[in-house]
Amino acid sequence: MPKRASRTSDAAPINIGFLGFGTVGAGAFQTLCDNLPSITLKVGRPLAVKSVAVRNWNQPRYANAPLCTAQRAKDAWAVVEDPEIDIVVECMGGVEPAAELVLQALRNHKNVVTANKELIARRGREILEEADKQGVDIQFEAAVAGGIPIIRALKESLAGNRIQRMIGIVNGTTNYILTQMTERGCEFTTALAEAQAKGYAEKDPTADVEGHDAAYKLSILASIAFESRVDVEQVHREGIAGLTLADIEYARQLGYVVKLLAIGEETPAGLLLRVHPTYLHHSHPLTSVSGAFNAIWVQGSSVGKVMFYGQGAGSLPTGSAVVGDIIDIARNIRHKATGRLPCTCFSNKTILDVNETVTKFYLRMEVADRPGVLGRIATILGNEGVSVASVLQSNASGEEAEIVWVTHEVQEVKLRRALEQVQALDAVKCIRTCLRVED
Numbered sequence: 001m002p003k004r005a006s007r008t009s010d011a012a013p014i015n016i017g018f019l020g021f022g023t024v025g026a027g028a029f030q031t032l033c034d035n036l037p038s039i040t041l042k043v044g045r046p047l048a049v050k051s052v053a054v055r056n057w058n059q060p061r062y063a064n065a066p067l068c069t070a071q072r073a074k075d076a077w078a079v080v081e082d083p084e085i086d087i088v089v090e091c092m093g094g095v096e097p098a099a100e101l102v103l104q105a106l107r108n109h110k111n112v113v114t115a116n117k118e119l120i121a122r123r124g125r126e127i128l129e130e131a132d133k134q135g136v137d138i139q140f141e142a143a144v145a146g147g148i149p150i151i152r153a154l155k156e157s158l159a160g161n162r163i164q165r166m167i168g169i170v171n172g173t174t175n176y177i178l179t180q181m182t183e184r185g186c187e188f189t190t191a192l193a194e195a196q197a198k199g200y201a202e203k204d205p206t207a208d209v210e211g212h213d214a215a216y217k218l219s220i221l222a223s224i225a226f227e228s229r230v231d232v233e234q235v236h237r238e239g240i241a242g243l244t245l246a247d248i249e250y251a252r253q254l255g256y257v258v259k260l261l262a263i264g265e266e267t268p269a270g271l272l273l274r275v276h277p278t279y280l281h282h283s284h285p286l287t288s289v290s291g292a293f294n295a296i297w298v299q300g301s302s303v304g305k306v307m308f309y310g311q312g313a314g315s316l317p318t319g320s321a322v323v324g325d326i327i328d329i330a331r332n333i334r335h336k337a338t339g340r341l342p343c344t345c346f347s348n349k350t351i352l353d354v355n356e357t358v359t360k361f362y363l364r365m366e367v368a369d370r371p372g373v374l375g376r377i378a379t380i381l382g383n384e385g386v387s388v389a390s391v392l393q394s395n396a397s398g399e400e401a402e403i404v405w406v407t408h409e410v411q412e413v414k415l416r417r418a419l420e421q422v423q424a425l426d427a428v429k430c431i432r433t434c435l436r437v438e439d
């Protein structure tokens with residue numbers, strides 16, 4: 001029988017140890033301290049932060065750290081090996097040494113809360129299996145969409161549903177950039193520089209702008225929603241760096257808004273998982289999600305369509321999610337019920353190639369301004385089974401013209417075959433943009 005993490009007396013505090021005291025750690029600590037009396041009543045036992053580890057306490061960021069009675073731990077291992085700690089809160093980031101620390105904490109029969117999406121997306125299987133083996137809890141609400149309680153909703157409130165489709169705006173940085181491009185007509189580079197100045201984007205924005213961050217989050221959400229393990233490499237990923245104001249303006253003219261979406265759906269043949277900039281029809285509720293906000297739209301077999309909206313990052317919103325996990329675990333400790341909600345990846349579903357996607361497309365191409373070019377392209381599209389819903393020709397200079405197409409739904413592989421032939425035409429200078437369309 002696995003040992004339970006808790007000591008049994010209802011009067012003894014449940015001890016918490018923090019690994020990391022940066023944006024998330026400090027926000028969780030503040031949330032916990034500010035609301036401790038009511039949290040104690042909700043749990044039915046006192047909670048106490050026993051110790052906190054960072055890499056280097058001699059930094060200006062820790063000069064006024066309000067640690068109250070918590071000790072400054074020698075290092076992260078001292079927290080993980082402390083026999084008095086019941087819950088380890090990992091908010092340091094990165095895969096190593098976070099993975100080794102979390103695994104050792106679990107082996108030491110401690111429950112773990114983490115905000116680390118990369119850790120769960122890359123090492124989730126091993127970590128969840130270890131927690132299951134030890135009969136302890138591992139919770140990671142803050143790892144996806146910060147303050148939005150989407151993981152608990154999928155695991156508990158919506159557990160009676162078969163999740164059919166899920167569409168998320170799960171990266172605040174890219175949503176901020178696209179909002180500035182749409183609402184203020186900023187170029188991508190200007191909007192990115194602004195996002196960096198406001199602290200929404202990192203100095204190296206690759207993880208956000210190229211869609212890696214959203215892919216981590218989709219792999220976690222899809223694993224839970226579709227009850228089947230999804231590795232992050234199985235998520236098709238495209239970023240927003242290639243988008244121009246022309247694509248944003250055509251979207252407006254055609255009744256769409258450009259968003260970086262993380263889309264997961266279950267089809268009879270398997271799961272389709274993709275992160276890419278998308279033409280989203282203006283009537284979709286996700287188009288109203290602007291700035292650095294996040295939202296996840298979910299379609300379940302019984303509940304129908306539901307949407308979760310809120311702040312996807314930031315110290316206190318993320319702290320709110322971390323503390324929600326701490327409270328849930330503390331209740332489980334009190335009732336000797338840790339490990340009650342183990343990994344729910346019961347099946348091993350096929351993950352389909354993005355070429356299997358059936359969707360509408362927006363295409364923008366630069367062509368020679370000559371008679372017959374549009375017709376030749378339309379013929380190729382038609383021969384490959386791509387039916388055209390609308391076409392716009394503009395910017396004709398006498399030498400060059402721009403043609404914008406929106407197709408009807410078509411299997412992606414057919415569209416790609418057609419585009420190879422279109423690109424090979426002498427009269428086609430380039431296919432500037434090809435985006436999927438969601439209604």
Ligand SMILES: NC(=O)c1ccc[n+]([C@@H]2O[C@H](COP(=O)([O-])OP(=O)(O)OC[C@H]3O[C@@H](n4cnc5c(N)ncnc54)[C@H](OP(=O)(O)O)[C@@H]3O)[C@@H](O)[C@H]2O)c1
Binds near residue numbers: 019023053093094
């Ligand atoms: N920021 C957000 O809004 C947000 C939202 C959702 C999820 N997350 C996730 O939460 C995690 C933390 O992000 P953050 O923004 O809070 O990062 P952060 O501000 O950089 O803080 C990281 C903290 O971890 C400590 N740390 C790093 N390596 C350590 C080690 N080996 N041993 C001990 N302490 C160590 C750092 O100490 P030093 O300062 O001494 O280096 C610092 O206190 C990441 O996984 C991130 O993806 C962040």
